[in-house]
Amino acid sequence: MSAGNIVPRGRRPKRLTPERVGLHAFLIICALFFLTPLYVMLVTSLKGMPEIRQGHLLALPSAPGLAAWGKAWFAACTGLSCNGIRVGFVNSLRILIPSVIVSIAIGAVTGYALSFWRSRGAVLLFGILIAVAFIPYQVFIYPLVRIFSHLGINNSVPGIVVIHTIFGLPTMTLIFRNHFAGLPEELFKAARVDGAGFWRIFGAIMLPMALPIIVVAVILQVTGIWNDFIFGLVFAGRENLPMTVQLNNIVNSTQGEREYNVEMAATLLTATVPLVVYFVSGRWFVRGIAAGGVKG
């Protein structure tokens, strides 16, 4: 390449060269590789079982049909009950909505209090919260089961909501604390001069300014709680198993002949909610990862 035109900032805008073509070709091949599992799930779910046995994984369906999707939603079996994955979908919604609201509310209040009021105890509390973000859940699970059954909330929706609040608290507190700590202190001072108290400042000034971070928190919690498996398995109880647990039961406890098309339709149905959140939220999703990922 010629070194003729030097631009003042950034790298040179590049023209079409063999390297550029190769670069794009390589990235497209990588993208196709990343898309292959989604493609395979989709085409498998649109095929009939004879076609799955004879044809191969990557072939397009000869006569695409939604029969497997219907069966997955209305009639897929876990053990003896054959009511479809919609049962898990409804359970996941019943768990998701209160869990998202409660965990964000407590995280926001905790983050606000920690940014507002920094004593030695508050620093210690924050340190404990951050440490827990790294510790394997297996360390906590059994004592929590015992405590919850003592309180009578084991195997119930309130129990699993409390669990999601407990384990969502580190990330939620972190992102809200960082957000509030970044606001100019003059805001507090002016409000206090005007006589506003702790809760008044929170409700009238902080929350309205926290809207973007609330969106980030909602994205993080909706995908995280929807994708949860281990807590749903242990704490939700047989009647409230979330969609991920039911999906695993449908696929991994099948007796007799396996219906791969129904399994893949059920898998895609389970992936729908986080995928929609991801593609609708776009860059907000990345912001959520960055906010929750940078500890401290």
Added chain:
Amino acid sequence: MRIGSRLPAHLALAPAVLIALVAYCGAMGWTIWMSFTNSRMLPSSVFVGLRQYSSLIANERWQVSVSNIAIFGCLFIIATLVVGFVLAALIDQRVRGENLLRSVFLYPFSMSFIVTGLAWRWMLDPTFGIEKVGRDLGLSAFHFDWLVRPERVIYTLVIAAVWHASGLVMAIMLAGLRGVDPEIWKATRVDGIPSWRVYAFIIVPLLRGSFATAVVLLATSVMRLYDLSVAMTNGGPGIASEVPAKFVMDHLFDRGNVGLAAAAATTMLITVVAVVAPLLYWQHSRPGARQIA
């Protein structure tokens, strides 16, 4: 300004303090205590010293779990860092359709490990999966039956997990690369340094904060590896793809051996502290740590 605000702040912190005391410290302390008792189905208070730990070390299933998580952890972290960084470096070359490419590389991360595991289990199915695609293309000697081969099955978990997490590393690295001073690129161009050398000797060291963040996130997820193994192989064939988190869960809820499970969980805790604490220290004690913030 802070005077007079203590009572409401105390009230606001009450739920978090309760959670920290009971659910975090209390539960963790109880698990550690139980690892020194002979608890079976239910917690017992009979102190047995380090006996659970010695039977843990002698347990074949635990040995397999530990060696699996070591193999998985190393391969997964290295492969994800390499794939993620290369994708980020390529996307950073002002390519067309950058937003689309980023969405494609990151979408697996939005899905659960159960979905990831089931998708890859189907892709790698020894009867109908990739092996059949190879055979149908005329490669009659094509073999890809790792999912059912005990000595290979752990690598299938690595493949699925790398697919799931590479986009995360890409996003972190891309944020880091966008923070690199353009003057550096100009200077290296003036000096005529080949770009691979610029990446290897200037950019990668500059991005050590981003690398530390990525390693911390990936290492945390390694220790939590459970769902993927359950969905993809359920620990099989035999016990070939067992992992520590699954060992703990199985002994707590299926095998009724709480004491042994507590010893295993405590061992996991010690490992995490030993691995993550130095990483966090490294991440916060060096320049560049805040680049992605």
